[in-house]
Amino acid sequence: MATTLICLGAGGLGLIAMTVSSQGLLPHQASGEIRVTAPSLHFLTGKSLSRLHDGAAVPFDFQLIISSGSKNNVVARSLERFMVSYDVWEEKFSVVRVRDFRKSGMRLSAASAESWCLDNLFVPATGLPADQPLWARLEIRTVEPKELLAADSGINLTTLIEIFSRPSRPQQDRWSVESAPFQLASLKP
Amino acid sequence: MRLVLIPALAACTLLGQSITPDSGLADQAADQASGSADQERASDLNVNSRYTIESINFIDQREYKLSTSALEDIRRLIGAKVNSEALNLLTQRIRAELHAHEVTFKLTRGAAPEAVRVLIHVDRAAGAVDVSVPKLVYNSQLGFTGVAEVSSTLGSNALTFQMVRDSDSLIETMSGIQARYDRLSLAGGRIRLGFEFDAYEDQYNPSTLAAIEGAPRTSSLGAGLPAGLGAGAYGSRLNYEPSATFVLAGPLTLTVGLSFQQLSNLPSAARPESANAVISTLRYHQRWLGSGGNKQELDAGYSLRAATTLLGTNLAYTRHLAHARYSYARDAQSVELTVMAGAMYGQAPLFERFSLGNSAMLLGWNKYNLDPVGGNRLAYGSVTYGYHIMRVFYDAGSVWDPGKAPEARQSVGVGVSSGLGVLEKGAFLLALAFPLQDGHVTPVVIAGMNF
Numbered sequence: 001m002a003t004t005l006i007c008l009g010a011g012g013l014g015l016i017a018m019t020v021s022s023q024g025l026l027p028h029q030a031s032g033e034i035r036v037t038a039p040s041l042h043f044l045t046g047k048s049l050s051r052l053h054d055g056a057a058v059p060f061d062f063q064l065i066i067s068s069g070s071k072n073n074v075v076a077r078s079l080e081r082f083m084v085s086y087d088v089w090e091e092k093f094s095v096v097r098v099r100d101f102r103k104s105g106m107r108l109s110a111a112s113a114e115s116w117c118l119d120n121l122f123v124p125a126t127g128l129p130a131d132q133p134l135w136a137r138l139e140i141r142t143v144e145p146k147e148l149l150a151a152d153s154g155i156n157l158t159t160l161i162e163i164f165s166r167p168s169r170p171q172q173d174r175w176s177v178e179s180a181p182f183q184l185a186s187l188k189p
Numbered sequence: 190m191r192l193v194l195i196p197a198l199a200a201c202t203l204l205g206q207s208i209t210p211d212s213g214l215a216d217q218a219a220d221q222a223s224g225s226a227d228q229e230r231a232s233d234l235n236v237n238s239r240y241t242i243e244s245i246n247f248i249d250q251r252e253y254k255l256s257t258s259a260l261e262d263i264r265r266l267i268g269a270k271v272n273s274e275a276l277n278l279l280t281q282r283i284r285a286e287l288h289a290h291e292v293t294f295k296l297t298r299g300a301a302p303e304a305v306r307v308l309i310h311v312d313r314a315a316g317a318v319d320v321s322v323p324k325l326v327y328n329s330q331l332g333f334t335g336v337a338e339v340s341s342t343l344g345s346n347a348l349t350f351q352m353v354r355d356s357d358s359l360i361e362t363m364s365g366i367q368a369r370y371d372r373l374s375l376a377g378g379r380i381r382l383g384f385e386f387d388a389y390e391d392q393y394n395p396s397t398l399a400a401i402e403g404a405p406r407t408s409s410l411g412a413g414l415p416a417g418l419g420a421g422a423y424g425s426r427l428n429y430e431p432s433a434t435f436v437l438a439g440p441l442t443l444t445v446g447l448s449f450q451q452l453s454n455l456p457s458a459a460r461p462e463s464a465n466a467v468i469s470t471l472r473y474h475q476r477w478l479g480s481g482g483n484k485q486e487l488d489a490g491y492s493l494r495a496a497t498t499l500l501g502t503n504l505a506y507t508r509h510l511a512h513a514r515y516s517y518a519r520d521a522q523s524v525e526l527t528v529m530a531g532a533m534y535g536q537a538p539l540f541e542r543f544s545l546g547n548s549a550m551l552l553g554w555n556k557y558n559l560d561p562v563g564g565n566r567l568a569y570g571s572v573t574y575g576y577h578i579m580r581v582f583y584d585a586g587s588v589w590d591p592g593k594a595p596e597a598r599q600s601v602g603v604g605v606s607s608g609l610g611v612l613e614k615g616a617f618l619l620a621l622a623f624p625l626q627d628g629h630v631t632p633v634v635i636a637g638m639n640f
Contacts, residue, residue, distance in 0.1 A: 051293075054293070054294070054295035054296060055235075055237050055271070055294075055295060055296025055297075055305065056235070056273065056293075056294070056296075057234055057235035057236075057237075057273045083234040083235070085234070085235040085236040085237060086236070086237075087236045087237060088237055088240075088296050088297060088298055088305060089240070089298055089302070089303075089305075093236075094236035096234045098234065101234060106236070
């Protein structure tokens with residue numbers, strides 16, 4: 001079961017300066033959960049991809065935010081850390097959900113690995129207002145190796161909230177994508 | 190008696206950590222895995238953790254000086270499964286020891302299936318300045334030898350400045366400076382360019398001066414023989430040496446370059462004389478760190494220095510030197526074998542001549558007693574056995590000139606060699622060496638650091 005934090009008010013959003021790609025996020029509803037797809041978003045690129053090809057395991061922190069009424073009114077949030085690695089022999093990607101490492105995707109292409117992460121990120125639809133416009137926003141950040149070494153006790157929800165509450169570092173890769181406004185009732189399963 | 194000091198290789202431990210799943214999420218508690226299987230799996234978040242580390246090397250093929258404990262950490266990782274956390278900690282440690290800007294690792298396919306090679310990349314872009322003492326030797330017969338070094342790396346550019354006083358390695362006692370620039374990484378790290386400038390003032394043992402004075406004019410001692418006192422003995426020496434090193438295949442490198450040496454303050458000549466040579470060195474240097482705890486190292490090379498009139502030299506000669514050193518260590522025991530052979534033809538200056546009987550070769554003998562002007566033929570061999578910090582060695586060798594029969598000299602010794610924590614990178618040696626000769630044998634005490 002995914003970790004979900006319901007935030008009533010704008011305080012939980014934080015002030016993260018980042019480039020936002022508008023309306024590239026496509027929400028849908030399944031089994032009482034809101035999930036997203038982002039066909040145009042590719043985060044296995046650049047420096048992170050180089051590190052992966054070098055055989056390192058690269059953690060990615062994900063935050064899925066649902067806002068209601070206005071974009072600043074966060075009503076639901078889901079946070080996850082996924083550890084992505086690249087098999088130097090098989091030349092395939094592997095993804096593990098860090099806080100539940102029994103959840104993993106193996107022998108994936110880059111696009112499949114990206115999709116796997118989004119498939120395992122969702123917020124419950126329960127409690128979301130059905131008659132108000134909603135916005136979904138997805139934020140992704142890489143984790144620097146130094147940060148990983150410092151986090152000797154592993155990752156937890158509090159850590160993830162702290163991570164997304166502070167500005168990203170210049171050397172961190174980060175991505176953000178938003179959906180167009182939608183209504184819960186109109187979401188396709 | 191002689192004293193020689195060798196630095197200590199220091200110690201710290203590799204604190205391997207693995208990412209563990211968080212147990213603080215109450216609503217995920219049911220999903221959290223428990224038990225040893227899950228704990229084991231927790232460290233396997235990198236898919237490559239199922240592969241075995243075959244070897245660990247530096248990408249740029251440079252010889253970085255690491256502490257013994259860092260080398261021990263490397264040895265422990267070889268043969269074990271890939272552990273990202275342990276590798277990250279190792280790179281952090283190397284970064285700290287080398288004062289590097291960044292140190293990263295890369296995995297590549299190994300020679301065997303299910304095996305990978307670890308390549309470590311050192312980025313010294315921060316321009317940190319290192320101050321070190323690469324060599325410090327005191328020899329009661331030969332005097333004090335020391336090298337102080339300041340070095341800095343800016344990106345792929347390395348600058349090294351050394352102050353040198355060396356009474357040990359050559360026939361002359363030289364005092365001066367060495368300044369060197371290296372362009373470290375060209376053609377993907379396969380080519381390294383360098384330029385070195387050396388300036389020395391030279392002094393001589395009285396027996397050397399006497400031998401030069403007595404040498405016939407047609408001898409091969411070079412540099413303006415004989416014409417008066419100290420002929421062949423220059424008072425100062427300048428060296429301009431551009432070079433390029435090519436990584437041919439892994440541990441095999443080829444260095445080619447030019448050496449323009451200017452010899453001044455010659456009693457026999459009003460003008461400086463020159464010894465301009467083409468230089469080349471083919472070298473193979475490889476370490477093998479076996480998973481069974483054994484450690485092997487082979488360092489072999491051949492160097493040629495050819496001073497030719499095409500370079501406007503006053504002294505024309507060729508100098509060949511081949512060497513090989515092999516060491517094997519397992520648990521507390523180690524064996525090291527060294528062989529060296531050299532030959533020289535033509536009119537070579539003193540600094541090119543071979544000598545034995547110093548702090549590194551044929552320990553226990555005095556090089557001035559063996560041959561005060563050195564020889565132009567060399568043969569040398571050594572074997573050292575070590576158990577824990579104890580060392581026992583046997584040296585044999587000879588320097589001679591053509592037309593004379595080589596006289597084999599031998600020595601044996603016993604000593605201790607160990608790391609000293611405060612010295613961090615290096616080893617300390619205290620040894621007693623006995624030249625094997627008829628009649629009275631005077632043992633020589635050797636204490637050394639970093640040579």
